[in-house]
Amino acid sequence: MNDGPDIRANLDSVRLRVDRAARRSGRDPSEITLVAVTKTVPVHLIEEAIRLGVTDIGENRVQEARAKFGAIQETVRWHMVGRLQSNKVGHALKIFELIHSLDRLSLASELDRIAGASGRPARVLVQVNVSGEATKSGVSPGETLAFLKEVSAFEHLSVEGLMTIAPLVPAEDTRSCFRALRRIFEEAASAGFPRVRMSYLSMGMTNDFEVAVEEGSNMIRLGTAIFGPRPVP
Ligand SMILES: *Cc1c(COP(=O)(O)O)cnc(C)c1O
Numbered sequence: 001m002n003d004g005p006d007i008r009a010n011l012d013s014v015r016l017r018v019d020r021a022a023r024r025s026g027r028d029p030s031e032i033t034l035v036a037v038t039k040t041v042p043v044h045l046i047e048e049a050i051r052l053g054v055t056d057i058g059e060n061r062v063q064e065a066r067a068k069f070g071a072i073q074e075t076v077r078w079h080m081v082g083r084l085q086s087n088k089v090g091h092a093l094k095i096f097e098l099i100h101s102l103d104r105l106s107l108a109s110e111l112d113r114i115a116g117a118s119g120r121p122a123r124v125l126v127q128v129n130v131s132g133e134a135t136k137s138g139v140s141p142g143e144t145l146a147f148l149k150e151v152s153a154f155e156h157l158s159v160e161g162l163m164t165i166a167p168l169v170p171a172e173d174t175r176s177c178f179r180a181l182r183r184i185f186e187e188a189a190s191a192g193f194p195r196v197r198m199s200y201l202s203m204g205m206t207n208d209f210e211v212a213v214e215e216g217s218n219m220i221r222l223g224t225a226i227f228g229p230r231p232v233p
Pocket of ligand 1: 037039060081082165205206207221222223224225
């Protein structure tokens with residue numbers, strides 16, 4: 001008896017859906033990175049996903065990520081997708097290759113300080129609160145360019161793109177949110193700030209990843225679609 005999630009079938013289905021969404025919008029599916037979001041998922045299921053080809057793991061809490069990072073031997077890329085507290089930056093930079101959730105200057109400053117001491121730049125995405133929901137972190141769309149300019153002054157930060165979380169509404173209703181972020185992404189790319197490159201557009205979750213891909217996402221973050229529903233906290 002095995003009543004865990006069928007990760008193989010789930011991944012097959014996700015890959016097919018990403019492929020189709022990419023082709024619909026004239027894009028190459030291979031340019032889209034799948035980040036498997038593993039919050040609350042036990043290590044043995046994460047390892048199964050890795051055996052099935054997952055190369056990028058996303059976590060939203062430093063504490064939980066540390067335990068799993070210690071237990072998982074395979075070489076994968078770790079992504080921090082949740083809100084990062086300044087007092088956890090030291091631990092976070094030991095684990096995560098990319099932090100998707102830079103949302104305030106004080107965090108940029110702490111990342112810069114610790115990255116400077118380690119001799120390795122901190123690679124980050126700026127989180128934008130496109131929908132403006134009070135419960136979501138992120139800089140506001142109208143302030144994003146000014147924020148990028150300010151963080152470009154930090155010499156030990158490598159800003160590599162933007163991230164957003166769309167509201168939980170019918171998938172088609174997220175399109176305007178993704179389109180708005182894509183527009184900011186393009187403006188930021190042509191702004192030419194030092195140490196700011198727009199390489200990654202991190203948008204799309206289980207509810208809305210096909211729309212996000214159609215609107216230009218090249219990094220989708222999927223939990224439920226791969227591992228099934230999470231336990232209600
Ligand atoms: C949990 C989480 C995800 C994955 O959510 P699903 O809806 O389960 O795919 C993606 N991004 C962030 C920031 C998350 O916290």
